[in-house]
Amino acid sequence: MNLREQNELICTCICRQTELYCEWAKRCGMSYNTMMTLYALHLEPGITQKAITQGWLLPKQTVNTVVKELQRQGYVRLEAGKDQKEKRIFFTDSGLVYAQERLGPLFELEDRALEAIGSQAAQAVVTGQLAFTAAFEREVHRGT
Numbered sequence: 001m002n003l004r005e006q007n008e009l010i011c012t013c014i015c016r017q018t019e020l021y022c023e024w025a026k027r028c029g030m031s032y033n034t035m036m037t038l039y040a041l042h043l044e045p046g047i048t049q050k051a052i053t054q055g056w057l058l059p060k061q062t063v064n065t066v067v068k069e070l071q072r073q074g075y076v077r078l079e080a081g082k083d084q085k086e087k088r089i090f091f092t093d094s095g096l097v098y099a100q101e102r103l104g105p106l107f108e109l110e111d112r113a114l115e116a117i118g119s120q121a122a123q124a125v126v127t128g129q130l131a132f133t134a135a136f137e138r139e140v141h142r143g144t
Contacts, residue, residue: 010132024109028102033058035106037066038099041076046088048081070095 001009018032025035040052049067053060067089070076075095078087091099114122 024106028105030102031066033062034066034070035102037063037070038103039106041089041091042099042103045090046079048086048088050086052089073098075099 021035022032025032028035036056036058037052040047040056044051049060049063052058052063067076067078071078074092075098076089077092078089080086081088117125
């Protein structure tokens with residue numbers, strides 16, 4: 001398999017994985033954007049909307065809408081960040097329960113998928129993705 005074919009397969013797999021996350025979110029009665037916002041907040045309590053937008057490639061207005069809805073439902077609280085404009089997002093106690101109910105089954109799916117391919121293959125995927133991402137980032141930023 002040549003480099004072009006390998007890149008096409010990598011891209012296809014990334015797109016398919018995103019599609020599967022969308023499918024799972026829908027099955028759980030929430031949007032992909034809500035699920036990814038919960039996921040980001042689970043991984044990094046106190047994350048800002050800007051960081052979610054940049055790190056998870058979600059539209060700024062969409063993240064704002066999701067966070068406002070989660071706040072309205074009592075699942076998150078906002079605290080002042082570095083400046084007046086920046087707000088850090090934290091789960092409330094009920095938000096932690098809500099997130100666990102929504103994300104727990106997803107984490108179990110992810111774990112079973114990795115177990116299904118075995119620890120060696122799982123480590124190879126992680127190592128390969130980290131290396132590819134770093135090399136791709138260098139190429140994208142070369143000369144900028």
